Amino acid sequence: MMTMNGKQHFSMHPALHEPKYPGLHSGSEGMRRVCLPAPQLQGNIFGGFDESLLARAEALAAADSIISHGKSHPFKPDVTYHTMSSVPCTSASSSSSTTGPISHVPSTIASHHHLHHHHLGQSLEAGDLLDHLSSSLAVTGMGAPEPSGMTASAHHHQHPHHHLQTMGQLHQAMANMAHPHSLSVHGGMACINDVESDPRELEAFAERFKQRRIKLGVTQADVGSALANLKIPGVGSLSQSTICRFESLTLSHNNMIALKPVLQAWLEEAEAAYREKSNKPDLFNGNERKRKRTSIAAPEKRSLEAYFAIQPRPSSEKIAAIAEKLDLKKNVVRVWFCNQRQKQKRMKYSAVH
DNA sequence: ATGCATGAGGG
DNA sequence: CCTCATGCATA
Numbered sequence: 548m549m550t551m552n553g554k555q556h557f558s559m560h561p562a563l564h565e566p567k568y569p570g571l572h573s574g575s576e577g578m579r580r581v582c583l584p585a586p587q588l589q590g591n592i593f594g595g596f597d598e599s600l601l602a603r604a605e606a607l608a609a610a611d612s613i614i615s616h617g618k619s620h621p622f623k624p625d626v627t628y629h630t631m632s633s634v635p636c637t638s639a640s641s642s643s644s645t646t647g648p649i650s651h652v653p654s655t656i657a658s659h660h661h662l663h664h665h666h667l668g669q670s671l672e673a674g675d676l677l678d679h680l681s682s683s684l685a686v687t688g689m690g691a692p693e694p695s696g697m698t699a700s701a702h703h704h705q706h707p708h709h710h711l712q713t714m715g716q717l718h719q720a721m722a723n724m725a726h727p728h729s730l731s732v733h734g735g736m737a738c739i740n741d742v743e744s745d746p747r748e749l750e751a752f753a754e755r756f757k758q759r760r761i762k763l764g765v766t767q768a769d770v771g772s773a774l775a776n777l778k779i780p781g782v783g784s785l786s787q788s789t790i791c792r793f794e795s796l797t798l799s800h801n802n803m804i805a806l807k808p809v810l811q812a813w814l815e816e817a818e819a820a821y822r823e824k825s826n827k828p829d830l831f832n833g834n835e836r837k838r839k840r841t842s843i844a845a846p847e848k849r850s851l852e853a854y855f856a857i858q859p860r861p862s863s864e865k866i867a868a869i870a871e872k873l874d875l876k877k878n879v880v881r882v883w884f885c886n887q888r889q890k891q892k893r894m895k896y897s898a899v900h
Numbered sequence: 901a902t903g904c905a906t907g908a909g910g911g
Numbered sequence: 912c913c914t915c916a917t918g919c920a921t922a
Contacts, residue, residue: 792917798916802916805916838920839919840919878905885914886903889915
């Protein structure tokens with residue numbers, strides 16, 4: 548559909564991305580074993596990718612399905628619905644209009660009134676709890692950019708983008724702490740910023756975090772919204788998804804490092820407040836959710852995985868071709884590839900170590 | 901716990 | 912367009 552944009556990006560990067568693959572424990576999706584040999588297609592990826600490539604990928608996809616994986620879906624015809632409907636809930640929640648562009652508007656820096664949904668009976672009332680925790684993790688000067696797997700020269704590379712610029716400045720911290728050179732000459736043990744111990748420390752922290760969080764009777768979602776109350780410059784709230792991913796280490800290494808200080812600060816505050824006060828009344832829940840999610844059917848997904856194994860970064864043309872072949876919207880395919888690439892780079896340090 | 905998506909920032 | 916950090920909707 549929709550023809551093609553005459554844009555043809557030949558960004559055939561050698562192999563900037565390390566073939567790091569998790570495989571440590573995840574195992575929920577169908578990817579992971581998609582690392583197929585992919586014979587001699589390095590030479591004509593662009594030249595004659597047409598039939599051969601697509602055919603090849605599909606063949607592989609077919610073979611793959613025969614082999615079967617432990618996870619077979621009952622069957623899912625691609626349900627591609629995009630529906631962002633209205634928000635019946637007219638509560639005063641400040642939350643986002645799920646209508647896309649305005650999801651996260653206000654930088655909670657100035658105003659932090661988020662009336663989120665709660666459903667724990669006696670969890671801590673973050674709003675007040677963490678209100679006085681304004682500067683726990685002020686800073687920790689340390690200088691040294693890029694972790695181990697980053698672009699060594701682009702230290703300003705992925706900066707303060709996104710809404711709440713949660714990392715706007717966290718990125719600094721992240722970059723700084725990423726280097727073993729500095730120091731964490733603080734208390735002496737488990738400071739807010741001793742990332743020098745690399746992935747191991749993170750893993751341990753994530754584990755501890757989860758355990759204590761549960762102990763406090765707080766959900767991932769609650770942690771996310773409570774973060775805004777920390778009013779750490781540049782740090783707003785986060786979603787349940789992100790907290791979950793942090794705990795399960797399924798974020799990029801950089802992201803993990805950037806989030807650690809914030810979550811640690813929250814944890815400390817929450818525990819302190821917990822001891823102090825039993826709890827508070829708590830709020831009610833305002834619910835609102837509408838948007839539907841596109842669902843790619845299993846067969847299509849298998850094909851995509853096969854294509855991905857052959858060429859993780861298909862050009863616009865190829866994406867269009869694949870999209871048409873699988874009868875999917877081009878954008879869906881493009882996004883799918885982007886997401887696959889991200890997954891491939893998840894934490895679970897599987898490379899460069 | 902995860903799949904698909906949005907958006908910022910950078911080319 | 913891509914990469915990245917994140918989020919909504921979902922299974």
